[in-house]
Amino acid sequence: MAAVHESVLDAIGGTPLVRLARLGAGIAAPIYAKVEFLNIGGSVKDRAALSMVLAAERDGLLKPGGTIIEATSGNTGIGLALVGRQRGYRVIAGVADKASAEKSDILRAYGAEVVLAPTAVPAEDPRHLFNVVQRLAEEIPGAWLANQYDNLANPDAHIRTTGPEIWAQTGGRVTHFVAGVGTGGTVTGTGSYLKEASGGAVTVVGADPEASTYGGGDGSPWYVESIGHYLHPDTVEDRQPQALRAEVIDSYERIPDRESLLTVRRLSREEGLLAGPSSGTAVAAALRVARRLGPDDLVVVVLPDSGRSYLSKVHSDAWMREWGFLEEGSTLRTLLDAAGPLVTVDADATVGEAVELLRDAPGGVAPVVLKRAARPYGVAAAEVAGSASREVLAAALAEGAAKPGDPLGALVGPALPTVGVGQSPDEARAVLGEAHGAVLVLVDGRVAGVLAREVLR
Numbered sequence: 001m002a003a004v005h006e007s008v009l010d011a012i013g014g015t016p017l018v019r020l021a022r023l024g025a026g027i028a029a030p031i032y033a034k035v036e037f038l039n040i041g042g043s044v045k046d047r048a049a050l051s052m053v054l055a056a057e058r059d060g061l062l063k064p065g066g067t068i069i070e071a072t073s074g075n076t077g078i079g080l081a082l083v084g085r086q087r088g089y090r091v092i093a094g095v096a097d098k099a100s101a102e103k104s105d106i107l108r109a110y111g112a113e114v115v116l117a118p119t120a121v122p123a124e125d126p127r128h129l130f131n132v133v134q135r136l137a138e139e140i141p142g143a144w145l146a147n148q149y150d151n152l153a154n155p156d157a158h159i160r161t162t163g164p165e166i167w168a169q170t171g172g173r174v175t176h177f178v179a180g181v182g183t184g185g186t187v188t189g190t191g192s193y194l195k196e197a198s199g200g201a202v203t204v205v206g207a208d209p210e211a212s213t214y215g216g217g218d219g220s221p222w223y224v225e226s227i228g229h230y231l232h233p234d235t236v237e238d239r240q241p242q243a244l245r246a247e248v249i250d251s252y253e254r255i256p257d258r259e260s261l262l263t264v265r266r267l268s269r270e271e272g273l274l275a276g277p278s279s280g281t282a283v284a285a286a287l288r289v290a291r292r293l294g295p296d297d298l299v300v301v302v303l304p305d306s307g308r309s310y311l312s313k314v315h316s317d318a319w320m321r322e323w324g325f326l327e328e329g330s331t332l333r334t335l336l337d338a339a340g341p342l343v344t345v346d347a348d349a350t351v352g353e354a355v356e357l358l359r360d361a362p363g364g365v366a367p368v369v370l371k372r373a374a375r376p377y378g379v380a381a382a383e384v385a386g387s388a389s390r391e392v393l394a395a396a397l398a399e400g401a402a403k404p405g406d407p408l409g410a411l412v413g414p415a416l417p418t419v420g421v422g423q424s425p426d427e428a429r430a431v432l433g434e435a436h437g438a439v440l441v442l443v444d445g446r447v448a449g450v451l452a453r454e455v456l457r
């Protein structure tokens with residue numbers, strides 16, 4: 001029988017482990033999911049929020065009438081709103097503007113105030129989410145910035161609760177622990193507890209989006225919210241969170257976005273577990289790990305939050321097609337193959353260099369993209385800064401409005417509209433409208449090619 005609690009705060013933690021029997025079929029090592037979306041606020045972050053607020057009260061950083069401020073993908077904000085409001089504080093959540101709208105709505109419902117700010121700008125940019133919340137914390141009297149990335153009460157929550165729960169629930173049989181890495185609190189706290197309890201026998205695996213820098217990616221954008229480490233090419237100093245202790249992680253599994261997203265869709269359909277995309281990355285990693293193990297091993301994987309916050313994203317077929325993650329029966333794929341190699345123009349190119357590049361571009365247009373040293377994963381849609389047109393540049397040169405050595409600057413046009421490779425030519429024509437001569441076609445959220453208006457007829 002379920003417990004009776006005098007406060008919702010006592011109902012944080014104590015989540016079940018559920019065997020992934022269908023996804024794990026044919027794999028000798030059992031895989032158990034730690035269902036963290038069954039926490040009272042809906043995510044693993046309830047644990048960190050409670051731990052951080054109690055520590056701040058204990059350390060005198062948070063006093064009656066105080067304000068809790070945090071930059072959060074949503075879940076930490078929900079945890080802080082839930083805990084903070086219960087304990088009588090004002091709560092302000094700074095949310096990344098790319099996070100799903102549902103997350104902000106939930107925060108407001110719990111009584112938090114929401115401030116939206118970008119994260120896809122250099123870390124030094126005053127508009128960057130972290131700088132926005134930092135300023136608020138300095139301006140508001142009695143404000144306390146929870147700072148989950150550097151707050152050691154975050155991993156400590158998992159040393160005291162998540163780790164011991166998993167050890168007890170598996171009767172000490174757990175051999176491998178797999179979790180996504182955002183602040184690193186979950187993997188560091190749970191991992192270090194399990195290593196200590198097992199005398200060093202438990203292997204800890206970080207599940208990381210392929211492009212994230214944690215596991216060795218280039219830090220370009222990816223499509224799984226709340227995990228991984230992004231790096232804007234103009235960021236000067238890249239800081240690692242103090243909540244993450246790198247030595248606790250034995251290895252990383254680097255998971256491409258498509259594998260993460262398709263795995264979380266299988267998790268709801270085949271296991272009855274409606275989870276968010278970071279659970280897809282974690283389960284995809286757990287499946288890879290478990291395939292290499294035997295029947296005496298036991299893998300535990302964390303499902304951090306529920307799929308209810310992502311019904312208009314990963315759990316929507318339309319969204320999956322728009323970003324090029326689903327493509328059955330695609331006709332755009334055939335057109336794309338015929339269009340020739342993708343041409344892109346770096347945002348810091350000169351007019352002369354752009355004209356040269358545009359010589360072979362379909363439709364005489366190409367996306368202008370944020371410059372990176374190398375592009376092992378292609379250009380993510382979020383890295384497209386605009387478009388360059390052969391016609392516009394040639395006219396500017398002919399009229400003397402620009403010289404070949406000038407930066408592209410003012411001659412960069414609006415970004416071309418995008419379609420997913422799984423959408424139809426009709427849909428591509430619809431997004432094209434009257435204003436554009438071409439569309440960008442996305443495969444796995446990355447620009448795979450440009451289709452000119454003419455070839456879509």
Ligand SMILES: Cc1ncc(COP(=O)(O)O)c(C=O)c1O
Pocket residue numbers: 043045073075076180181182183184185186187225226227276278279304305
């Ligand atoms: C959905 C989701 N997955 C994974 C994580 C990563 O957890 P941690 O910050 O403990 O590394 C978070 C953290 O915000 C999250 O919200």
